[in-house]
Amino acid sequence: MITSDASGERPVVLDRREGPHGEVVLRRHRGLFQIIANGCFLMDTSDGRSERLLVRAALDALDDRGSPSVLIGGLGVGFSLAEAAAEPRWGLIRVAEREEAVIDWHRTGPLSAITSAALADPRTGLLRTDLLAHLRASGTRYDALCLDIDNGPQWTVTEDNAGLYSGDGLAACRRALTRGGVLAVWSAQPSEEFEDSLRNAGFGRVRTEEVAVVRGVPDAIHLATRVA
Known part of the structure; x- marks a missing residue:
């Protein structure tokens, strides 16, 4: 269902779907696109500095290796993917996204303006899967994992996402990294507990x-390295 507001002052719902993990909504408000999951605001297209930094910080933290691979957890509005594809040093780029609606918004919907070039890049592959399930089952190892799944380790979109930040979930992240590989996790606020x-x-x-x-508490990028 699409609603309209000629003034642009009220949010306009562009798409609303019921997925396996609840409702996801794409709306436009004052020229920005917003993603809402189960009534919780996730992100919009207003800035993207911290989402882009997520990818840059992971690459900067890697040791000197040629053509490293990266797995981005969560497609979102696409800033992290666009940043990765704009960097020629990445050799392989994969994105895990479990919501079919979000993928559609990028492939044929309004968010294609952000990611069409990145999705066309031959290094890029889009995986329609739950991130943690992929890490546990695929056996693939990456040089970097860049996770932007929730508003932070202590503010998850769905209850089952908490497993990603548990001891078992972080162990799966560690196993999915090459030696010297880097885990980067976006958060709406710093967390000493997560460190x-x-x-x-x-x-x-x-x-x-x-x-x-x-305004408010700074965004945070938590970084960690698989040292052995």
Whole structure:
């Protein structure tokens, strides 16, 4: 169902679908596209600095290796994918997205303006799958994992997402990395507790980069390395 608002002051619903994990909505408000999941605001196209930094910070943290591979967890509005595809140093780019609606919004919908070039890049592959299920089952190893699944490890979109940040979930992330590989996790706020969880899961070089926002607590990129 599409609603309209000629003034642009009220949000306009462009698509609403019921998926396997609840309702997902794409809407437009004051020229921006927004993704809402189960009534929870996830992201919009207003900025994207921290989503792009997620990918850049992971690449900068890698040791000097040629054509590293990256798995991006969550397609979202596409800023992380666009950043990865704009960087020629990445050799292989994969994106795991479990919501068919989000994929459609990028392939044939309004969000294609952000990611059409990235999706056409021969290095890019789009995986319609749950991220944690993919990490546990595929056996593929990546040089970097860039996760932007939730609003943070302590603010998940669905309850089952919490498993990704548990000891078992972080262990699966670690196993999916090459030696010296980097895990980067986007969060709406820094978390010392999550840093401790990363260390307890066997990661080294754990640190957090903060990204200032217009108002409120800074966004955060949690970084950790598989050292052995």
